[in-house]
Amino acid sequence: MRNMNVKEVETAISKLCIQSCCHLPEEVVATLKKTTGTEESPLGKEILEIIIKNAQLAQDTDCPICQDTGLTVVYAEIGQEVHFEGGDIEAAIHAGVADGYTKGYLRKSSVDDPLFVRKNTGDNTPAIIHTTIVPGDKVKLTVLPKGCGSENMGALKMLKPADGVEGLVNFVLETVRIAGPNPCPPITVGVGVGGNMERVAELAKHSLTRHMGEHNPNPKYAELEAEILRRVNLTGIGPSGLGGTNTALAVNIEYAPTHIGGLPVAVNLNCHAARRAVVSL
Amino acid sequence: MAETKKITTPLTDDVIKTLHAGDSVLITGPIYTARDAAHKRMTEALARGEELPIDVQGNVIYYVGPSPEKPGQAVGSAGPTTSGRMDKYTPTMIEQGMKGMIGKGSRSQEVIDSCVKNCAVYFVAIGGAAVVISQSIKKQEILAYGDLGPEAIRRYDVVDFPAIVCVDCYGNDTYKDGLAKYCKE
Numbered sequence A: 001m002r003n004m005n006v007k008e009v010e011t012a013i014s015k016l017c018i019q020s021c022c023h024l025p026e027e028v029v030a031t032l033k034k035t036t037g038t039e040e041s042p043l044g045k046e047i048l049e050i051i052i053k054n055a056q057l058a059q060d061t062d063c064p065i066c067q068d069t070g071l072t073v074v075y076a077e078i079g080q081e082v083h084f085e086g087g088d089i090e091a092a093i094h095a096g097v098a099d100g101y102t103k104g105y106l107r108k109s110s111v112d113d114p115l116f117v118r119k120n121t122g123d124n125t126p127a128i129i130h131t132t133i134v135p136g137d138k139v140k141l142t143v144l145p146k147g148c149g150s151e152n153m154g155a156l157k158m159l160k161p162a163d164g165v166e167g168l169v170n171f172v173l174e175t176v177r178i179a180g181p182n183p184c185p186p187i188t189v190g191v192g193v194g195g196n197m198e199r200v201a202e203l204a205k206h207s208l209t210r211h212m213g214e215h216n217p218n219p220k221y222a223e224l225e226a227e228i229l230r231r232v233n234l235t236g237i238g239p240s241g242l243g244g245t246n247t248a249l250a251v252n253i254e255y256a257p258t259h260i261g262g263l264p265v266a267v268n269l270n271c272h273a274a275r276r277a278v279v280s281l
Numbered sequence B: 001m002a003e004t005k006k007i008t009t010p011l012t013d014d015v016i017k018t019l020h021a022g023d024s025v026l027i028t029g030p031i032y033t034a035r036d037a038a039h040k041r042m043t044e045a046l047a048r049g050e051e052l053p054i055d056v057q058g059n060v061i062y063y064v065g066p067s068p069e070k071p072g073q074a075v076g077s078a079g080p081t082t083s084g085r086m087d088k089y090t091p092t093m094i095e096q097g098m099k100g101m102i103g104k105g106s107r108s109q110e111v112i113d114s115c116v117k118n119c120a121v122y123f124v125a126i127g128g129a130a131v132v133i134s135q136s137i138k139k140q141e142i143l144a145y146g147d148l149g150p151e152a153i154r155r156y157d158v159v160d161f162p163a164i165v166c167v168d169c170y171g172n173d174t175y176k177d178g179l180a181k182y183c184k185e
């Protein structure tokens, strides 16, 4: 067994919030750079260059890449041999978010009652926390700040088994077309397949934590990712949605076993500011 | 692509008529910020027969909700927010004399029609290019609705603010044109 003070988690989360909002992962910047070489629209190319310049400026000045620093999604993979002490682990994660968003001059975009009051909570809490218990004595934390421009364009559909691959592809493409410019293309298309209603949404979101350039380990799904990416880039939506040949940077599919009678599909889109930061404690 | 046009605010009809969907522009001068809550209040004030808290004549409104500024910064990261949420209020604002808007995302047909009828223009700024954009904002001042916090109406003094003409006063829409040109489905 390993003892860990929750304060350690709080400090780590605070740092990850600032790091993720200000420093775009290197491989995302590299992927963006690649797209400038293939973009057919001159305006699209100009936009991609500005997006890359923006990411570099954010990196150099420790300023948020985008003002919408999102709701804070936190994945905590906790080794079953870890024993937390010094307080409540969930409270520590929320405290870390509050600290990071304040110290990092990040925008606080969380409102409490979503329907009637909509009062800003003032410190971007609560975070959306996904906890999993895994073997070992380590704690892996991933922070994924998720802006609303892209989040609002996600969709979920309970397809029928007979809809199959074609039904899935059509639903994903339809979702991307409806989203148009709103999720700030070039986007990452996160797709969840299987499970049940809530599981499939989690799969789609979790797929956005993937290192850009990696593919689903199952070759059939990897092939489908490539095929959907190709088709998404034929839509013409392009950088910022102003037309072009680079609408998406990646398509990430995650799947899970499902019921004999169902084929749930969820699409969670991410913007070009595909922010993410990870640490292992 | 045509070279980048430099324009200054407030905008005149003569200048607006030279702008075409797809043109890149650099905007210099004062612009005003307002999002959903401020738009709601302004249109409600008009409905009650009151005056607007800002003079919109010839002016440009930027749809933005910036991140907090760090010490020594004029403004935090300040990229555009989704314009569609303002569609409902926009024709009223244009009728009041507003000549330009900056945001991201497509507009309703009512907004496009109002741009044609009243010689107004909708610019898009690059969503997520918030640091590049904030460097063109030199100064900010709260003008009205201070209680709305980040959604208060502010004046930004901008120099070479980068934007793209999206809806011009002839009713062209770069989103539609771009899609038609590059769609290969």
Ligand code: SF4
Binding pocket: A066, A067, A068, A069, A146, A147, A148, A149, A150, A182, A183, A184, A271, A272, A273, B079, B080, B081, B127, B128, B129
């Ligand atoms: S969707 Fe656009 S505006 Fe929203 S967080 Fe992403 S880059 Fe920023």
